[in-house]
Amino acid sequence: MANQTTRFQLGLNSILFTGLLVAALLLANVFGAYVRCQVDVTEDKLYTLSDASKKIVKEAKSPLKVRVFISRKLVAGLDEVRQYLVDTLDRYKDASSNFTWELIHPEDSDAKERLAKEYGIRKATYQTKQTGSKESRELYFGLAISYKRPGADKEEMEVIPNLGWNIQKNLEYLLTERFHRLVRGRKKVALVTGHNEVPPKALSQLVKMLGQFFKAYEIVQYNIRGTKPPPADTEVMMVLSPKTPWTAAERKKLNSFVMQGKGVLFLLEGMALQKQRQQFQMQRMPPIMMPHNTGLNDLLWKWGVKVAGNFVMDVGQKPLLIRRGRQAQVIFHPALLNIRYSRRLKAPVTPFLASSLDLKAAYVSSKIQPGKKFRVSPILLTSPQAWTVKGPYMFNPQRRDRPPEGAKRARYVVAAMVEGTLPSAVPGSGPTESKSMSRLVVVGDFDLLKLAAAVPGNRIFLQNLVDWLASDETLVKLRNKQMQERELNLPSSKPKRYMIQLANILGMPILLVLFGIIWWRIRLSRRRTAAQELGPRRS
Amino acid sequence: MYKTWTLYKREMGEYFNSPIAYIAIVVFLLLAGGWGLTKIFNAEPPRADMRPLFELMPMFMVVIAPALAMRLLAEEKSSGTMELLITMPVGDWQVVLTKFMAAFSVLLLMVLFTLPFPITVAKMGDLDWGVTLGSYAGLLLMGACYISIGLLASSWFRSQVVAFIVAAAICFVFWVFGWDEFTKIIPQRAAAVSQQVFGLDYHFKNFAKGIIDLRDIIYYSSIAACCLILSGQSVQSRKWR
Structure with a gap:
């Protein structure tokens, strides 16, 4: 009877103990639901508020x-x-x-x-x-x-x-x-006009497009040919592919804007399409590209950069779909660069940017001068297999040009940034150097913007550039957070790809089976030895 | 501690001296690799992303983990070594925990053998190791839950096959409750409860994204602890039944 009571008590204790523990664990879950404690282990801290x-x-x-x-x-x-x-x-x-x-x-x-x-x-x-x-x-x-x-x-x-x-x-x-x-309001970005940058009809469209791209800014037009200086609260100026050369007076206006410690974005083309004679148009001859003078290189060179009058061509382009009205054309030409931004090359405007950019670029030459108060750094580079061509150059989108013999194959800079206290590029007009840190970005291409509507990488890159020029990099890192296209460079040959795949799938199982067989043989031989040792004693 | 270690070695020996561990690991690696890597390599465009591999691993675990745990206590009962084991100078809890640790070690080994997959992907692309390691952490926690369920089922039956079927069924129910397709056919409120309370797979989602949430850790730990406590009580119940 006493034994039965003890067993009953043991059972009851056991059930109570289990019930209490389970209840405690349930409570832990209920209270845990109210505690927000998360660790974001993603490399780019995708789930952490920056x-x-x-x-x-x-x-x-x-x-x-x-x-x-x-x-x-x-x-x-x-x-x-x-x-x-x-x-x-x-x-x-x-x-x-x-x-x-x-x-x-x-x-x-x-x-x-x-x-x-x-x-x-x-x-x-x-x-x-x-x-x-x-x-x-x-x-x-x-x-x-x-x-x-x-x-x-x-x-x-x-x-x-x-x-x-x-x-x-x-x-x-x-x-x-x-x-x-x-919270911060909109800063002003002045779009410089006055040099036939785009056809007059397309100007309002361009302003609208810029307004959509740069929602944090107010886009205003500024005619550089006029007598007025840009609005005082302008933070950034955009110089987009002038078709006619800038005059000395215009360069002076730009210089004094830079001397105020403000930013300028230059999208300049080193080569421009020449107007064809009617007879060539009739014969459907491809357009001819000639070196193009914007009148800005002398000024820019004082700040360590200039746009060379040539085209950069590269390997590894991707086909580009160009729409003209209702017509669509696929262009595959080495002049159409597809630049994959390296995550390893970290510039302030491209942290984590893993997307690719499409552009048709000219070579941006840079002059690194030690001892200067400013720094010139490349931000977009071609592959090491790129080469350049000089004008006059017949641009035929249907033809895939190959590098001429003896062409210098190298990594070319197609965009560069300048930051620091810049010297006045127009002596005798105002201060000798900028009153605070000025920022400039020179891209040897206007197509970067033209293609931005269709190419997300271009758009994000441009948005980052303007933010950096306006010294407001708040959104730069965030903007790139959404671009998590981590590429996988699989071998181009299919057999090699299958070999890697098979080696991965079968490698470990085969090794494990081999280990199992060896282990089994060892155990078998141990058992035999033991049996042999025990055998005579038994007999 | 020494006694526990001896018991642990004995359990590990049981796994690797018989084909159980080899079969479980090889099947798991072939399924996970065959499915996951094929999806990763054939994605268009290919991305350095291990998510396809971790998509189905939880489902494979539903079968593999009970297979690893089915013999733990059931075999001792059927072969009569249970009585021998409990006469040894180790407590019932030590026996249960050691057996759990042994099965978990095999599971850990099995998961570690999949490491060549992310290493290969990392060699060819820019893999986010944070997300990958987070997914592994989640997988191990989920595996620990499934093994503890398997151990509990193993403590109830003498037959390993019955223990396996029951454990796999329980694990499957837990998995199904967290499955999105299932939550669509039940009422909205029931779906939320089903996912958060029973959905083992649901709590894995955060880990797979690279978020380690205390709520998920508490959840997995509770399920595992609950099953281990019940297993311990099940072993102890011979004293009062």
């Missing part, structure tokens, strides 16, 4: 409010995206006391639905991402940000009507870019 984002929200002097409008019922998989959004907004909230956010389910009441509509947030169709799934639903999934800058009359607003599925790739950039605009 210092730049924290800095922007900290700069908010009055409440920076985010209203998130999300339907209660989402399609499968979108919950995860919502959770990511919620976690990210919480991280912003942790960074600044002036940052607030609220979650609104518009379908809960008419007032909430009206509020969503007031902000321009409407339902959109979301479909589950899984293949074969047919579930689709009309739902709210957007947000509105409001901020009243000190001294401003009214609140400013930024709205993302539909966040979409892919926000996990670039949510931080999407948000911080908008916070940046609201």
